[in-house]
Amino acid sequence: MPFVADAKALERSARHFGVLWTPMADFFLHGGGEHQLRLSCSALSREEIVEGVRRLARFIEAQVAADV
Numbered sequence: 001m002p003f004v005a006d007a008k009a010l011e012r013s014a015r016h017f018g019v020l021w022t023p024m025a026d027f028f029l030h031g032g033g034e035h036q037l038r039l040s041c042s043a044l045s046r047e048e049i050v051e052g053v054r055r056l057a058r059f060i061e062a063q064v065a066a067d068v
Helices: 005-015 046-067
Strands: none
Touching: 005 046
16 A cells, blocks of 8 residues: 555544455564555455445545545
């Protein structure tokens, strides 16, 4: 991501765009992953995945615009 994908960003994503993801920094023992996120979609239909990706794209666009 072009921004830090942390708990604050996740909260905005969930609250304003209805999409959840996991900050990848949680998976790095010695630092790293601050600009990465993990999506989980194994229990979703194709339509739900497509809608989730649309919401995620809108969140990313808004986040980048806010950071400018």
